[in-house]
Amino acid sequence: MSTTTERTVTVTVNGVPQQVSVPVRRLLSDALRSDLGLTGTHTGCEHGVCGSCTVLVDGEPVRSCLVLAVQVDGASVTTVEGLSRSDHSGGQVLHPIQEAFRECHALQCGFCTPGFLTTIAAGLDARDPAVPITDDEVEELIGGNLCRCTGYANIRKACRHAAEQLRTRAEVATSAPRDGGTTR
């Protein structure tokens, strides 16, 4: 099989079913950025070290620079563009970690930010929001991502801030179950 052999990949990206024909050697990061035009996913090192290119494949964080596009055939992929959702009136509702990054000044140049956001969002969404987040949990959440601007202090702060938001919402949801249990 030549490196230029093409394959059709069927994948759901940010909730939208997509079919793309890509050379079998194309990286998922390149397919997202070039073939689907989703440039929010950034490639900082292209060898799985910096975490900038992190996307969620079936809810789990993966380095899109270490995955071939053909490997996500049949999967569901979430990029930073898919972290927010539309509300009933068509407005944009950000994930709490997106709001928290802005609130806590957890970004400067913003290049590494999409990878942090996807990773942290997956981690926060997977945990019991009623349990207060520990410093060790925060360290574990962000330990695989590099940032050169912030020194991480405000990124940690944003994690705690978002976890607190989710806890408050969970409490509200528990006390008024008919409002639904959404975490966003």
Place this chain on the structure above:
Amino acid sequence: MTTKLFGEPVRRREDARLIIGAGRYLDDIGAGAYAAAFVRSPYAHARVVDIDVTPALDVDGLLAIYTYEDLTGPMAEPLPVLIPHPQLTSARTGYTLVRDVAHHVGEAVVMVVAVDRYVAEDAAALIAITWDELPVVVGVDAAEAAVHAVHPDVPDNVAARHHQETGDVEAALAASAHTLSFTQYIERIASMPMEGKGVHARWDADDSALRVHSSTQASTSVRAAIAAKLELSLEKVEVVAPDVGGGFGVKIVHPWPEELLVPMAAMKLGHEVKWVEDRREHFISSAHERQQRQEISVGYDDDGRITALDVLVWHDNGAYTNYGIIVPINTATQLCGPYDIPVYRARVNSVYTNTVLVTPYRGAGRPQGTFAMERTMDRIAQERGLDRLEVRRRNLIQNDQFPYDWGLTFQDGRPLVYDSGNYPGLVDKLEALVDWPGIEARRAEAAVRGSCWAPAWRCTWRAPGRAPTRARTWRCWAAARSWCPPGSPRRARATRRCSPSWPPPSSGCPWRTSR
């Protein structure tokens, strides 16, 4: 500045885009552009004997291959010395593509343009270069020994000798109650912005106009360089710095060869061309900072007060001096920091090595100076059996000594004068904040927990940038509207965050909206 800018959170305008993946970094531009890739030197010092591009010619999607032979006019001449200096007597710069001899690993030899980056790299991998290896010079010691020369016409490897003094340091040392001398080394640091360099160029043949995006800290000067090198008038060249994923000094150096070659290819091919530096390229070919050997002699009295300081710095400037000698001048002139040094002499030998060029990076020579000064303080404390903070306190410039004229010339050519300050007050405050008297007890506690603490003092001084990043012009469009273009493009400095509050009301400029 008004007090309103302090103590209140200012929401950055760009964050709304950056947190939803709607940033516009270099590689987010030019989706249909051809891609450039480079064949780079695998040797630190080697002569090109032959370049065989034949095997690459059959690659589907290949569009062009350029070597030095294809460069004409100003493009075939060496890159400019950005900041000349009278003491930079042997300035040397490379070419946009290697001409005959590569002087460091990573130097670009061949540019390949193809339909996409995958294909461009396929073709680049097939290009065979025959090299004749030459002896290499690595490290300041080897450069000083000068057994081999980086540039044959600079046999001692010395690019510049910089010398400043405020008095007769040798006499002052001889008259000092105590003296000590030591030599220390500082290693190299790679710049490593999260986003590497990158260039996108679009040539409009009808208008004979070039539009270039570069991930740069110096768009204005890149524009001038492109115009000069490609023989275009300035108004036909536009250079835009989009969102920049970190500058770190490596992006203030310009023009990088790629900033000239990519536009050249766009003009020749009549199509958009883009090059995005990958991390491997950044590791092997982008600028470094820091490496120095420092030979320090200090004289002091019984109380640990410095009476004379003599510093000889061997500064490794890499293979070329594109950015002049700003970095070692910063080391020499800001080394003394907030301390009162009665007699000071700094001598710098800036030397060539077969390594990537050294440029400003986070401090631009100042951290090396601070390291020299603070290690000197620690050694005096050790010799005199004094507390490290107490030695520093005794040597601080006192409040009644301002304005403090060093009698030195700063890198901008102007006298180095400290106008005001309260350094003892700062140190007192910091001492309380970190509980310095209790630090040893806390260190012992930490050791019990298996944690190794090494408390250190660093009193540094630096000339700040001009807020809010060198605004050059205020253009008043109308009575209620002004636009203040930032002189340096936004990067990790939150220029946009500041913009809504600039110019300040105190300027008297009638403003409501800025962009």
